[in-house]
Amino acid sequence: MSQYIESIIEEVKAKNPAEPEFHQAVREVGESLELVFEKHPEYQYAKIFERMVEPERVIMFRVPWMDDQGEYHVNRGFRIEMNSAIGPYKGGLRFHPSVTLGILKFLAFEQVFKNSLTTLPMGGGKGGSDFNPKGKSDNEIMRFCQSFMTELFRHIGPNTDVPAGDIGVGTREIGYLFGQYKRLKNEFSGVLTGKGLNWGGSLIRPEATGYGVVYFTEEMLKTKGMTIEGKTVAVSGFGNVAWGAVQKINELGGKVVTLSGPDGFIYDPDGVKGEKVDYMLKLRASNNDAVEDYAKKFGVEFFQGKKPWGVKVDIAIPCATENEIYPDDAKSLIDNGCIAVCEAANMPTTLEAVKMFQEAGVLFGPAKAANAGGVATSGLEMSQNSMRLPWSKEEVDNRLHEIMKRIHNTCLETADKFGTPGNYVNGANIAGFLKVADAMMDQGLV
Ligand code: NDP
Ligand code: 2IT
Numbered sequence: 001m002s003q004y005i006e007s008i009i010e011e012v013k014a015k016n017p018a019e020p021e022f023h024q025a026v027r028e029v030g031e032s033l034e035l036v037f038e039k040h041p042e043y044q045y046a047k048i049f050e051r052m053v054e055p056e057r058v059i060m061f062r063v064p065w066m067d068d069q070g071e072y073h074v075n076r077g078f079r080i081e082m083n084s085a086i087g088p089y090k091g092g093l094r095f096h097p098s099v100t101l102g103i104l105k106f107l108a109f110e111q112v113f114k115n116s117l118t119t120l121p122m123g124g125g126k127g128g129s130d131f132n133p134k135g136k137s138d139n140e141i142m143r144f145c146q147s148f149m150t151e152l153f154r155h156i157g158p159n160t161d162v163p164a165g166d167i168g169v170g171t172r173e174i175g176y177l178f179g180q181y182k183r184l185k186n187e188f189s190g191v192l193t194g195k196g197l198n199w200g201g202s203l204i205r206p207e208a209t210g211y212g213v214v215y216f217t218e219e220m221l222k223t224k225g226m227t228i229e230g231k232t233v234a235v236s237g238f239g240n241v242a243w244g245a246v247q248k249i250n251e252l253g254g255k256v257v258t259l260s261g262p263d264g265f266i267y268d269p270d271g272v273k274g275e276k277v278d279y280m281l282k283l284r285a286s287n288n289d290a291v292e293d294y295a296k297k298f299g300v301e302f303f304q305g306k307k308p309w310g311v312k313v314d315i316a317i318p319c320a321t322e323n324e325i326y327p328d329d330a331k332s333l334i335d336n337g338c339i340a341v342c343e344a345a346n347m348p349t350t351l352e353a354v355k356m357f358q359e360a361g362v363l364f365g366p367a368k369a370a371n372a373g374g375v376a377t378s379g380l381e382m383s384q385n386s387m388r389l390p391w392s393k394e395e396v397d398n399r400l401h402e403i404m405k406r407i408h409n410t411c412l413e414t415a416d417k418f419g420t421p422g423n424y425v426n427g428a429n430i431a432g433f434l435k436v437a438d439a440m441m442d443q444g445l446v
């Protein structure tokens with residue numbers, strides 16, 4: 001690690017103590033960017049990376065709400081407006097008790113590079129709340145969303161900042177948020193993505209992140225003359241992203257043998273298919289935080305408190321949350337002959353585990369490239385909203401597929417150009433950086 005990058009990381013740590021996930025994300029990108037600064041000192045001179053690690057704006061606010069029993073509650077709401085060099089801020093909202101400023105800063109930082117890779121004009125942002133949807137009634141979720149938007153509405157807009165879903169925020173929550181925005185602004189616009197189909201949403205958006213990650217995996221496998229057909233896959237999580245990934249893996253002839261939740265994982269040797277895929281939606285909508293019910297319903301094994309990475313599979317697709325693959329997990333996957341790991345969640349693999357996969361020759365697709373299909377399809381939703389014309393399923397899916405192929409090729413070409421062939425992490429970080437950095441240079445002191 002060069003002195004220059006190390007000093008930036010030290011400063012980030014000093015200014016943002018107690019934000020380890022943000023430090024981790026900056027370090028991962030910083031390591032790749034060394035290769036850029038060697039060739040292009042002009043970025044270093046203009047302090048582009050120092051600017052990128054400082055959000056353009058951070059909004060933090062109180063979210064008071066009342067439960068069904070009439071008891072008062074207060075949560076904290078956030079929106080990190082990280083970078084708008086190439087378009088309006090764009091990124092999801094996360095409702096989960098683990099949400100902190102640091103978690104959202106890491107996610108907003110990653111989003112800047114990811115959105116750049118999509119080739120669409122979107123800057124980077126992220127937001128959310130430490131609100132816990134577990135066990136909440138529909139009315140409680142609605143009141144919370146309305147209160148959240150009552151503050152957020154003044155900071156966002158279709159040309160300013162366009163939030164979407166993430167953990168704990170799906171079509172239902174986007175609906176309540178959109179309804180409140182519309183009342184407050186007296187305006188029907190594309191201010192949020194992930195909307196319902198009857199009120200401005202795009203076909204394929206719910207499936208897009210999962211589909212995209214499988215398209216990306218397929219492209220990685222192709223470089224080794226392989227396909228997904230006949231491969232066994234370990235998936236973690238059971239939410240929106242996992243659901244989309246499972247569908248596309250089945251369609252391409254692969255077999256998903258695991259799902260996981262905060263309670264443990266299920267092992268289904270016959271594969272998660274047919275009605276079991278539909279059941280995932282019920283599990284997610286139950287707000288119950290547990291995957292064990294799947295094992296009970298379909299008579300398969302459940303491993304309490306364990307992660308799925310010890311199961312012998314060809315491919316691993318983490319779809320739950322950050323830092324779920326540690327060096328021990330990486331070792332199990334490598335020892336069991338895993339050929340590809342593709343990140344659907346954001347930063348699910350620790351830095352050491354990423355290095356282990358790369359050194360072992362496992363194909364490794366980093367999140368900011370591999371899971372960009374979700375936000376890319378959000379970008380397509382924005383285009384449809386601007387035109388006031390919806391596209392067909394085929395049209396959106398074809399565009400998504402093309403975008404994922406292009407991102408894959410851009411990563412490979414960039415990795416090659418900077419002397420690290422096959423290193424998708426460097427390719428994604430560098431290609432994502434260059435577009436935003438050049439825009440910032442063009443725009444002066446921004
Ligand atoms: P969902 O809320 O639909 O599902 C999240 C899944 O992860 C659930 O199974 C959830 O269980 C589990 N999970 C969440 N937090 C934890 C935790 N701390 N420990 C263990 N399990 C946890 O969210 P999504 O499917 O939308 O998101 C999954 C991942 O994909 C996240 O990393 C997200 O940032 C990323 N992503 C999402 C995109 C999108 O468009 N939705 C786009 C790109 C990436 P439970 O809810 O029961 O805790
Ligand atoms: O992490 C992500 O890319 C998302 N949660 C999707 C963001 C979006 O704006 O669609």
